[in-house]
Amino acid sequence: MTALLLVPLILPFLAPMPARRTLGRLAPATALWILTASALALAGACVAALGALVLTGLLKLPALAALGELIHPLRTPADCPVLPVAVAATGVLALSTLTLARSAFRQARAFRTARTQADRRPAAGDLCVVDSPHPDAYALPGRPHRIVVTTAMLRSLGPAEREALFAHERAHNRAGHHYFLAAAELAAHCHPALRALRDTIRLAAERAADETAATAVGDRRLIATAIARAALASHASPSTRPDFAPAATTGPVPQRVAALLEPSPAGSRTMRLTALLLVACTVLSVAAGTAGVVDFHHEVEIAQGEASP
Numbered sequence: 001m002t003a004l005l006l007v008p009l010i011l012p013f014l015a016p017m018p019a020r021r022t023l024g025r026l027a028p029a030t031a032l033w034i035l036t037a038s039a040l041a042l043a044g045a046c047v048a049a050l051g052a053l054v055l056t057g058l059l060k061l062p063a064l065a066a067l068g069e070l071i072h073p074l075r076t077p078a079d080c081p082v083l084p085v086a087v088a089a090t091g092v093l094a095l096s097t098l099t100l101a102r103s104a105f106r107q108a109r110a111f112r113t114a115r116t117q118a119d120r121r122p123a124a125g126d127l128c129v130v131d132s133p134h135p136d137a138y139a140l141p142g143r144p145h146r147i148v149v150t151t152a153m154l155r156s157l158g159p160a161e162r163e164a165l166f167a168h169e170r171a172h173n174r175a176g177h178h179y180f181l182a183a184a185e186l187a188a189h190c191h192p193a194l195r196a197l198r199d200t201i202r203l204a205a206e207r208a209a210d211e212t213a214a215t216a217v218g219d220r221r222l223i224a225t226a227i228a229r230a231a232l233a234s235h236a237s238p239s240t241r242p243d244f245a246p247a248a249t250t251g252p253v254p255q256r257v258a259a260l261l262e263p264s265p266a267g268s269r270t271m272r273l274t275a276l277l278l279v280a281c282t283v284l285s286v287a288a289g290t291a292g293v294v295d296f297h298h299e300v301e302i303a304q305g306e307a308s309p
Contacts, residue, residue, distance in 0.1 A: 004292035005053050008045035009191070011285040015042060016196035018278040023200055025274055028207035029175070034275055035201045036180045038282040042197075043190035045289035047096075050089045052296045057086020059300065075299065100189040107185075110242040111142075118146045126173070127166065129154065135233040137165055138247035139172035147173070148241075156233035157226060164217050164226035165248055171212035172246040177205040181244040206251045210260055224260040227253060 015038065023031045060073050060082060118128045118140055128140075132150035140146040147169040154162060172178070184201040187194045210227065214220040231253040241247065 004288050004295065005049040005056075007288035007292075008042070008049040008285045011281050011288075012042045012046060012191045012193040012197075014281050015039075015278060016193065016200065018274055018281065019197050019200045021274040022278050023204050023207070028204050028211055031275075032177075032180055032201065032204040032208050034278065035197065035204055036183050038278055039187035039194055039197045039201060040183055041282045041286050043187035043194060045285045046191045047093075048293055049289045050093050052293050053086050053089040054093060056296060056299075057083050057089070060086075075302075096189050100186070103185065103189065107242045107244065110240055111245070114140055114148065114241055114245065115142055118148050126170070134238060135230070136239050136241070136247070137169060137230060137234075137249070138239075138241045138245045139169040139177070140241075140245050141173070141176075141178040145173040153230065153233060157229055160222060161226035161229055164213060164219075164222050165230055167213040167216045168209050168223065168227065168248045169246075171209040171216070172205070175208065175212070177209065177246045178244045180205055181246060185243060202246075203251045203255075205246055206248070206256055207259060209246065209248070210256055214260060220260045224257045227260075228257050 019035055019038070022034060026034070062073050117130060121128045121130060123146065126145055126147050128146045128148050130148060130150050133152050135150060135153040135156050137147070137149040137153045140148050147166055149165070149169075153165075157165060180201060184198040188198040210223060214223045217223060227248050231249040234249045239247075
């Protein structure tokens with residue numbers, strides 16, 4: 001049982017490399033769905049495994065076993081270091097919960113500030129212009145969706161580049177990319193290896209918006225130029241937007257510009273195998289975690305006298 005529960009804690013370390021290759025070789029929108037689903041599944045399996053390990057250690061203590069209406073403490077193999085593993089799992093879960101709560105509080109405060117600032121400004125359709133000396137532009141979720149852009153950013157771009165930037169941010173709002181970014185942020189707090197996967201998901205969201213904007217505008221080079229100029233303008237400028245509010249200036253901009261200036265690669269067997277490798281890693285993690293939790297539940301039933309060994 002314990003060995004199975006360790007698998008979901010190890011496999012996320014293998015996910016970042018195939019995740020990056022999946023993004024590089026699949027359509028960005030498709031890669032975004034695969035990466036986000038994988039991150040959530042890996043995070044869920046990790047949390048379930050940690051919870052089962054904690055309960056396994058607790059139910060080995062006679063007092064807690066009696067409190068849980070067990071006839072005898074939970075039995076595990078004698079050579080299995082259950083209690084040290086349970087203590088470590090408890091520490092990891094407590095730290096993850098604390099960092100997640102802090103991040104959620106900080107993000108909620110940043111979102112309220114950005115939303116209040118946008119609602120106080122007159123809007124032209126979905127566009128909200130904020131008077132600020134710091135160049136910035138981002139897609140703000142909520143009802144209604146807004147594209148927030150500062151006056152400094154508008155001065156940094158030409159008319160055509162502004163429209164290209166707006167097309168990029170509208171693509172974020174229409175596709176609901178803030179949900180993907182929020183899911184990636186949640187997963188990153190469940191396992192340290194998923195932080196790298198979070199960065200890949202953020203890049204996938206930007207690449208998906210780049211491609212949608214290029215299709216809407218009909219000029220890939222214009223989108224690339226607008227993104228590059230906006231990124232240069234906002235490079236040293238502070239931003240108070242929440243992390244789940246996507247912006248054209250985030251992520252590795254040179255990599256995105258290069259992708260826009262090159263034709264998209266055609267599908268191949270290697271691309272499919274790369275995505276399958278990530279999916280296989282995710283499925284194995286979920287299967288091992290599920291088997292471990294089911295085994296743990298069966299051991300609890302035995303300790304309660306409700307099932308035979």
